[in-house]
Amino acid sequence: MPMNLVHDVDGLPRIILTEPTGSSAEVLLYGGQVVSWKNERREELLFMSSKANWKPPRAIRGGIPICFPQFGNLGSLEQHGFARNRMWSLDSDPSPLPPANNQSSVDLILKSTEEDLKIWPRCFELRLRVTLSAGRLTLIPRVRNMDNKTFSFMFTLCNYFSVSDISEVRVEGLETLDYFDNLNNRQRFTEQADAITFDGEVVLSYFHIHV
Incomplete structure (x- = not known):
């Protein structure tokens, strides 16, 4: 193509x-x-x-x-x-x-x-x-x-x-993954929800990979 x-x-x-x-x-x-x-x-x-x-x-x-x-x-x-x-x-x-x-x-x-x-x-x-x-x-x-x-x-x-309406957005597939919450003193949490929705500022996450 x-x-x-x-x-x-x-x-x-x-x-x-x-x-x-x-x-x-x-x-x-x-x-x-x-x-x-x-x-x-x-x-x-x-x-x-x-x-x-x-x-x-x-x-x-x-x-x-x-x-x-x-x-x-x-x-x-x-x-x-x-x-x-x-x-x-x-x-x-x-x-x-x-x-x-x-x-x-x-x-x-x-x-x-x-x-x-x-x-x-x-x-x-x-x-x-x-x-x-x-x-x-x-x-x-x-x-x-x-x-x-x-x-x-x-x-x-x-x-x-x-996106035209952030309230209609869902992110799926992150359940059980660990993340660091930059809005909460970079504490480490495990995602529990089967879908993430948005009504304000959100967390940031990263993965540390070895090769």
Whole structure:
């Protein structure tokens, strides 16, 4: 399916994915960030802040930023790590895509640089596959350890969804997972509800992964 690489008015290269029902997605090479996802009715499903700064090296507020190798300020690095303000590349040697019809995808890669190694001395390859199909946008990240020893990292896809009525939103599938509540002195809790609804400020969570 079609994939176009264009340069926007700010000079940032972006990939435009489309599929037959009319939905589309736009992915920046800067930050590997999805900045638009429209359904078949051309309705935008992602939120982009009107105050978003599109000039590197600033992170772009909105869409789906990638937080790696740190989430928030839970470490010694800059807020949310550095992957979201690095220039990614098209992956020239991606994993084979499984057979599928009527979908389009792009594979991106971010490799550790000398600049990164100065602030986080871990050698890595971070890959991201973005796939668009009817009614679905799928992001599959993979971190490859290129070092000679294990290391730990944090990874988050920080989704900014555009919703017309927050009271109608439900998030399911988090029951029994642990989280840290940033609005309650970062205490650790276990989610008990089978669905999360929203009527005010909400918690933030992260997972600590070893590779």
